Amino acid sequence: MLAALRARQPGAPVGRILGWYALHLAAFYWMTACYRYRAWGVENIPESGPVLLVSNHQSYLDPMLVGVGGHRRQFYAMARSTLFRNKAFSGIIRFMNAVAVERGTADMTAMRRCIELLQQGNALLIYPEGTRTLDGKTGPFATGTMLLIKRAKPRVVPVAIEGSFQAWPKGRSLPRPTGRIGVMYGEPIDAETLINRGATEGLEHLRQTIEAMRLELARRMAR
16 A cells, blocks of 8 residues: 555655645545536546646646646646745645746756656646636647657646636636636657657647647536
């Protein structure tokens, strides 16, 4: 049982793994009660080995939303460096495995750290759009995503989020108290499949896959 627990986050202390799980349960009850949260495709997340979760970015709720559905693979996540300015909040997100990145720059220190984590067999969540959407749609992806894929060769799991933009759009100080949110995990893609398409085409294929999943989520949630 202990080995299975450690497999959720290779190399992490048991206390951190249990703390993540406790926060996951709290988030699950909140999201289910207030936002009628549902997740599809959880079985598509590989149980072991390096995994790159690539998601669209609709609101500050997104890391929590991805984690609630995919809790069996506790992941690291890239977060903009400005979020670490407040000491109390910085402590929380560091505990939850946030990796600081300087947005809008070629932050090679953060990139090397992410490659190292993947090579150690961890899961990593990234938002290739670089910032939250202004209209709910999936925007262009930054090229650094392909560098991670080329260097670490992870399984790539496309993730789509729908509804969190309506719950907490950019520019709003606090989330709306209720709403409806869904998350979908797509079938994993081998790194070589994307690499062989070339950087530009590979990224666009990934973006289109996630946007199609987002639209499918919207249809399911409207029923």
